Amino acid sequence: MSKPRHLRSGASKTGSSKTSSSKAGSTNAEPGDEDVVGDRTEWTGSSLRTQVWVLTTRSLRAAFGDPRLVFFGLLQPVVLLLLFSQVFSGVGSLPGVAQYQGYINYLMPATLVNIAMITAMGAGAGLVAETYSGVIGRFRSLPIATGSVLLARTFADTARLAVQLVAIVVAAVLFLDFAPYGGPLGLAAAVLLTLFVGWGLSWLFVAIATWQRSIELMQAVSFIATYPLMFSSSAYMPLQSMPAWVRAVATVNPLTYAIDAARALALGRVPGWSLPMAVGLAAVAALGGGAIAARNFRRSA
Amino acid sequence: MPENRTNALGPLSSSRTGATGLPRIEVVDLGKSYGPVTALTGVTLSVAAGSVLAVLGHNGAGKTTLVDILATRTRPSTGSATVCGFDVTRDGHQVRRRIALTGQFASIDETLTARGNLVLVARLMGAPAKAARARADELIELFGLVEAADRVSMTFSGGMRRRLDLAACLVGSPKVLFLDEPTTGLDPVSRTGLWTTVRLLAREGTTVVLTTQYLEEADRLADDLVVLAAGAVVASGTPTELKAKVGARTAAVTFPDAWSARWALEEFTRLGLKPVLDPDAYVVTAAIPAAGQIVPLVRALDQYGVTVVDLTVTEPTLDEVYLALHRAAWDTATWEAP
Numbered sequence A: 001m002s003k004p005r006h007l008r009s010g011a012s013k014t015g016s017s018k019t020s021s022s023k024a025g026s027t028n029a030e031p032g033d034e035d036v037v038g039d040r041t042e043w044t045g046s047s048l049r050t051q052v053w054v055l056t057t058r059s060l061r062a063a064f065g066d067p068r069l070v071f072f073g074l075l076q077p078v079v080l081l082l083l084f085s086q087v088f089s090g091v092g093s094l095p096g097v098a099q100y101q102g103y104i105n106y107l108m109p110a111t112l113v114n115i116a117m118i119t120a121m122g123a124g125a126g127l128v129a130e131t132y133s134g135v136i137g138r139f140r141s142l143p144i145a146t147g148s149v150l151l152a153r154t155f156a157d158t159a160r161l162a163v164q165l166v167a168i169v170v171a172a173v174l175f176l177d178f179a180p181y182g183g184p185l186g187l188a189a190a191v192l193l194t195l196f197v198g199w200g201l202s203w204l205f206v207a208i209a210t211w212q213r214s215i216e217l218m219q220a221v222s223f224i225a226t227y228p229l230m231f232s233s234s235a236y237m238p239l240q241s242m243p244a245w246v247r248a249v250a251t252v253n254p255l256t257y258a259i260d261a262a263r264a265l266a267l268g269r270v271p272g273w274s275l276p277m278a279v280g281l282a283a284v285a286a287l288g289g290g291a292i293a294a295r296n297f298r299r300s301a
Numbered sequence B: 001m002p003e004n005r006t007n008a009l010g011p012l013s014s015s016r017t018g019a020t021g022l023p024r025i026e027v028v029d030l031g032k033s034y035g036p037v038t039a040l041t042g043v044t045l046s047v048a049a050g051s052v053l054a055v056l057g058h059n060g061a062g063k064t065t066l067v068d069i070l071a072t073r074t075r076p077s078t079g080s081a082t083v084c085g086f087d088v089t090r091d092g093h094q095v096r097r098r099i100a101l102t103g104q105f106a107s108i109d110e111t112l113t114a115r116g117n118l119v120l121v122a123r124l125m126g127a128p129a130k131a132a133r134a135r136a137d138e139l140i141e142l143f144g145l146v147e148a149a150d151r152v153s154m155t156f157s158g159g160m161r162r163r164l165d166l167a168a169c170l171v172g173s174p175k176v177l178f179l180d181e182p183t184t185g186l187d188p189v190s191r192t193g194l195w196t197t198v199r200l201l202a203r204e205g206t207t208v209v210l211t212t213q214y215l216e217e218a219d220r221l222a223d224d225l226v227v228l229a230a231g232a233v234v235a236s237g238t239p240t241e242l243k244a245k246v247g248a249r250t251a252a253v254t255f256p257d258a259w260s261a262r263w264a265l266e267e268f269t270r271l272g273l274k275p276v277l278d279p280d281a282y283v284v285t286a287a288i289p290a291a292g293q294i295v296p297l298v299r300a301l302d303q304y305g306v307t308v309v310d311l312t313v314t315e316p317t318l319d320e321v322y323l324a325l326h327r328a329a330w331d332t333a334t335w336e337a338p
Helices: A048-065 A067-087 A089-093 A103-133 A135-140 A146-175 A183-211 A215-231 A244-252 A254-266 A274-299 B002-012 B063-070 B092-098 B114-124 B129-142 B158-170 B188-203 B215-221 B239-246 B258-270 B291-303 B318-336
Strands: B023-034 B037-048 B052-056 B078-083 B099-102 B176-180 B207-212 B224-229 B232-237 B249-254 B276-278 B283-288 B310-314
Touching (some): A048 B114, A103 A146, A103 A254, A135 A146, A146 A183, A183 A215, A183 A254, B023 B063, B023 B207, B037 B063, B037 B078, B037 B224, B052 B188, B063 B078, B063 B176, B099 B158, B207 B215, B224 B239, B258 B276, B258 B283
Parallel strands (some): B052 B207
Antiparallel strands (some): B023 B078, B249 B310
16 A cells, blocks of 8 residues: 555645645644534535436446447347247237237337336346445445435436337337337327336335345345236237236236336327326335335435 | 655654544443344443544454444444434434444445546535545545556455545545454555554544454554453453553563573562573563563663573563453353353
């Protein structure tokens, strides 16, 4: 270790003889003066907005810092969409789907919500990983609001989701003959709705992450929460073609509302009750998940 | 460069320690239990501003729990604690503005560079972007991280991580610094470097609380020691006081022949010591309660022109202190058993 010199000095003094010495003069003490952070009287703590901004950009820099990670992250949903649209192309002729003129049109809006779910899972997994790596511990010992760490986490993952959604919409229109009859506005509305739903879902997974801090358990819980919900919804098959009990599950499955609403918006149909239901459920998820996450996060060490 | 160094160190050389006697940390009857498990019980202590307190103890003795409570990471079950005059349970935010903590593992963002980590912490502490960068640069230089400043910290060695971790702690110039087993797993060079830093910080007025299992570390750094066992304080005091409690220094004098050894035995007894003779090696060993008592010993030998082959004085180590304390605790337990 190189020899530490002036560990409490104010502005960078090394190599500068003109730096004001008034600050340096006060460094050597008044240990009784407890009203300042060290000698940094000008640092009176950061605002909530600064905290969330700094923490969000930090996460985004990490997420987009590695081009390979970005490439495969964007490729993954495209591959999924390609596979599902080809493997299940026969579904396109089923009653309830045929009216959409191609399975891709039926599938694509559901895929948006699917991606939102997977990205939201990533928010929980990311929080667990950061708890292990010790970064969270550092944040917890800083004079910042508990909520800003969690809020930044969900914002960063929602921003990541936005990039993924735009990428897959472009890919689907260009290569998979996706025809969004709702026009650019309808499509934009569908993407915005999905972003809000994704943000709500990310709070649920963040709540799970603050409660269950083992990576393996987190994955197991996330899997159970994700796949049955995705498949027992209107995502891949019309409800009419399902066995009665699955149809019953799908009708109360919150994802069905999000998928139906996104589908209606993107394809220029009337969303009906599905839109307010989707927005309301996402808001409930955000508030409920947020409350649980904040409580767990504050309590635990 | 050397000129800068002298300059920067200038204010430090005036006094040995920044301690002023004002308490920075006050702990009264602190306890913590996790369900049926008692992690800490009845801990009372006070740490003066600018002094270094070492908390010693086995794994599971309650060291980390104590630090976690003081750093507002865990709430105490009983008792109270103040840091810089603020209650750790009621004014956690005020406490966190004045402290920094390094845990047993480095708390750095591996996806960021060394500079990125320091800027992040400075920004979160309320520094404007420019001031944050200036402070980061300053610490990067102080901790010898210039070459690695713009490398992603994922690639850092254990020692570099520790340095970056400590640098991140010092971003806000904390009044109280908690170091939880700071040198565990460090190589000797990094360890010595960390010790130097801790001493400098204390000299500049930072109060340091460090937990350690290394008695040498506590002996070198601490003004005061607290020994924890099963969550309770079993001994406290300065290193010297603790050593004096257990045992004395021993002087061992080696003579060239049996005659002078036997003569020394008598002479030492006359000086009020209780010497022991090893007749085969011509070595006379005696416990000397105070360091000054070696002087009349040497003077007596000199006066009679006795040749001395070798003279060594052995300081009691904290290991002896530690072992003696635990032996005492164990003995008590055994006696109390039916």
